[in-house]
Amino acid sequence: MSQTVDILLTNAAVLTMDETYTQYEQGAVAVSGNRIVAVGPEKDITRQYEGKETLDCGGKVLMPGLVNVHTHVPMTLLRGLADDLRLDVWLLGYMMPVEREFVSPEFVRLGTKLAMAEFIRGGITAFADMYYFEEDVAQAVAEAGVRGVCGQTILKFPSPDAPSYEDALEYTRGFIERWKGHPLIVPAIAPHAPYTCTDEILQASAALAAEFDVPLHIHLAETALEVENMVNEHGMPVIPYVKKQHIFDAKVIAAHCVHIDEGEMHTLKQFGAGVAHNPSSNMKLASGIAPVAKMLEVGLNVGIGTDGPASNNDLDMFEEMRLANFLAKGSTGDPTVVPARTTIDMATRMGARAIHLGEVTGSLEPGKRADLILVDLSPLHNAPRFARDPDGRYAQLVYASKSTDVTDVMIEGRWVMRERQLLTLNEAELLAEAQEYARRIDAFLIQREKSVLSKLVAIEGATQEESFEVQAKVAVQDPAAVQAAIQSSAALEILRFRHYREFDTYFHFSDSHHILRYREDEFIDEKGEVSNVRYRLTLIGPASRKQFPSNILLSRSRYLAPATHSLRFYREYFKPERETTIEKDRLRWRVLFKGTEFYINLDEMHAPHIGSYLEVKSRTWSRRDAEVKSELVAELISLLNVDPEKIINQDYLEIVED
């Protein structure tokens, strides 16, 4: 008496990916409801089971669906937006400004569906995500019929979906309550990373995850800089630090782990954390090569992830498997490490365990959910086929096959692709909607990039300073005498004295009249040591100067912003056509002269070596006031025994460029 099942898959080369890597060259799988009922040689299975529906797999490979252990699926809408950039420029200069402007529940649903279409086409049946509006992600994933661990991002900054982290936590609690127990969706919490969260956020996230027994998904030790900063600030590397914040009270999915040592691996293992290895992203962003061979030796569950499609730029697990394999061999110098079978394991059973779905999916075994794919090895890039080595099949899949060889995909017992036709998503509609978003994002960025000011505002905010400044400059032969005159003059009341070393870099643009100055001010104390450093950006507008008697200038309009990034960052972000650098030693007095405040700078120009200059400046608000002050400036200069006739009407940049 044979048992009736819903679907019988016959005539397949079955890779079960069970603990002993059982294969059936002529195999069959029986499915009922959402579960696998039996797996075995075709002749046994067909004797024991009768299918309401039977599918002859035509000799294709039948294997568990692939598990993509780390991604940000809605970012599919940002694929190809900006490439070949350093992480900070890419993230702060492009991704975050665009996300602030565009990310909404609608954006997230569309991006997710586009990603689900690509997942299904490439044989991915389960994944772990981290993004904003994750409940909308979950909704779209469930509609597409894909299995997802959906992690809601928690940040210490305001994010597109939460003005504060408390709001984000509250949202996450509701999300978990509503979705826990869903057949496809596992809600999760995703504190973004140690450097974007506080201790309090990490602890609260872990507590929430533990309360509901849901996974905690986090970026850990992605770059060497992150580890360096962690050691400098907290005296320990990343894994001990997050352990101290009790994150291992939760089931952790640790994304990246590029820069961890063997001790940290043992900590991860001890607490059952899964590791998400993202080879393409780590290479494309030049983060480094994760020590995967060592992690596997330690016994960690290491899965493979695509990371977000904005840093990859695809969602292709076949490529990701191959790259994970190649990097392990290339970085250890040993071509025998992470062989093909282990690679497929990482992308299926071990990957499922890494995202805490090991009981549910990742292998073809009775009782597990029916998440499976058919891979057609008849296309010529897979030919020929050798049968000698039983591991040859894995090698064929890892080294030769392509995601486009996947023809059929079943998740939770339901077909989501048959013969390369998507059954749960309308691809043409998604593509059209995605292109409309791309058009709007393009327009936004093109508008922004039209002016250096708007690019500056996009990343730093910028405040427009007072528009007018009266300014005079004179070359001086004997600066010591001038200094003595300033310090001894009875007509001057010295309000404050400062000593700086100033390092200025001017960015020039071919398509803008603006000049952007990056200034590093080193404050020199009485012992001649640097007591503090300040970084500022100044956007200097087109010359709108007026010359007063005695060459005294009314200076340009300018915008000021604190420089929170490195010079290198701004160089790559603004892409100046050329640069000029000026270094000087500045003595600066704020003084009262005839009841009016002036700044007196005595500058010794170090690079280029163009001598010493006296500068007298005063802020002004009206044309009439400026005229009065320009006369006072000439008077003040005379007072210091410098000839006001020698006032020059150039700023340092012009002097240097002449």
Next chain:
Amino acid sequence: MSQTVDILLTNAAVLTMDETYTQYEQGAVAVSGNRIVAVGPEKDITRQYEGKETLDCGGKVLMPGLVNVHTHVPMTLLRGLADDLRLDVWLLGYMMPVEREFVSPEFVRLGTKLAMAEFIRGGITAFADMYYFEEDVAQAVAEAGVRGVCGQTILKFPSPDAPSYEDALEYTRGFIERWKGHPLIVPAIAPHAPYTCTDEILQASAALAAEFDVPLHIHLAETALEVENMVNEHGMPVIPYVKKQHIFDAKVIAAHCVHIDEGEMHTLKQFGAGVAHNPSSNMKLASGIAPVAKMLEVGLNVGIGTDGPASNNDLDMFEEMRLANFLAKGSTGDPTVVPARTTIDMATRMGARAIHLGEVTGSLEPGKRADLILVDLSPLHNAPRFARDPDGRYAQLVYASKSTDVTDVMIEGRWVMRERQLLTLNEAELLAEAQEYARRIDAFLIQREKSVLSKLVAIEGATQEESFEVQAKVAVQDPAAVQAAIQSSAALEILRFRHYREFDTYFHFSDSHHILRYREDEFIDEKGEVSNVRYRLTLIGPASRKQFPSNILLSRSRYLAPATHSLRFYREYFKPERETTIEKDRLRWRVLFKGTEFYINLDEMHAPHIGSYLEVKSRTWSRRDAEVKSELVAELISLLNVDPEKIINQDYLEIVED
């Protein structure tokens, strides 16, 4: 008046890959005969030219065909034969034995055609090859309508197509004479590598290439070991060495260059050599990461190659581009190096220059041959598309597109694929024939791997030693007394004395009764120093012993071979189930006793520490002789004041394993 051309390609996003990277968003290309006549905006081209045939490209990307700068195309028939092995095991254990058995003109033609089908499907229109029977490769390439630089291999060993290098050179001369000037084929010479050629071969190859002005294709500095050996043997790295052999008299295609320094890069540049970078192969075989960013900075023409499909395992230039890009970023820690546009350049114009076809192909410019492809960016893994950055198109191709997005391919003005249908090759036939080869190769290897002996013969040759040896072993408490007795006995004539330290590793197999012993014999001179080392493999057959009176053994049949590789090599090649190691200090006398030759060993067992033993052995050829000798052995042992009653019938392995 518009000019008539053969084919007008309209409505295409044209990437010309000319020197200034001109793009035409709505572009067109005019082709007549085998050449490009015009490239430009569609509205200009359609005004100036009328096509006998016009193809609306439907907005697809129209770009130069990809150039695969280093491969061994017939090895497509060996794809997936053996993976996850070290280079020596892979090459000497699998590739070369199979090549010796199977490579023929027929094999080469079939493998080439299979590769050409994959090339065309993936948009490859030109390539540089190195293999045997290269005239048959050329014939198959020409029939497929692909452009190839076909390099005939020259080796210092006998090869499948030439018993000696002189034969190979003679064959190459004829091949060059017959094919020079062919519109698609450039015949070339390919001395395999410095370590597989002699000085004389390199010099003769360079002279022949220079005589006919054809390229010289060679593997250079692929592994660190190659460089180390070169420095040890010749006191210089690889590039200076080959320069000394005058190879730069020829137009060189230098494959790999993984381990070269900046000085060597300048040498390559000075002589106009092209570099073939093979990222997949270098990673899969763990050779290392070539310093591509530095090479580009130096100004070398660096192309991208797939290497042979037996070490890759595909012929997919889209993957190869992406990997070249990722490795450059990952290895330098700088995500801005080798941006997408440069990557496409390496795969087209620069690649063509690297294989000395720069005048002919690699870009869409009037006068160049019409080698072009259409890439469909409508599949969802390419969506959406951003237009802000003109380099975005290159990024889309490098980071997101797949070889399966190529729909149409034209080479030399002739369509070889239209709408994914191959026009010059019968794919189904090729696949069937390839599978038949795979079946035969499988059978050959399965037969070979049935026995450890045949695996041994496949790589080393092995000689069957005398089948019988009479042998007796006794534990001794006072080895110094036994040594004194040997040296002083009047009955013994000492013919030779040797002192060794012996390191034995025994490989045990679960599926064989054979045991393979790897022995390292250190010869110790009178000063106690190692004067020489010998490595031997001994295959010890199933026990076929007979016990004589006094426990004297007739030993097992055995096969001997010199061990030319490392213990590590044999371990990976033979894959023993387990190993045993034994170390001992051996004093060995060859003596005459009553007119018969015996070996007396006095062994002090170091690891494991199991004491000292006296062994007496003699070779024998007949059962009768063995009986006589076994009596003499007992007599000799008594002579040395050792009790023959204590003779044990075990060899060291058995003693240790007990």
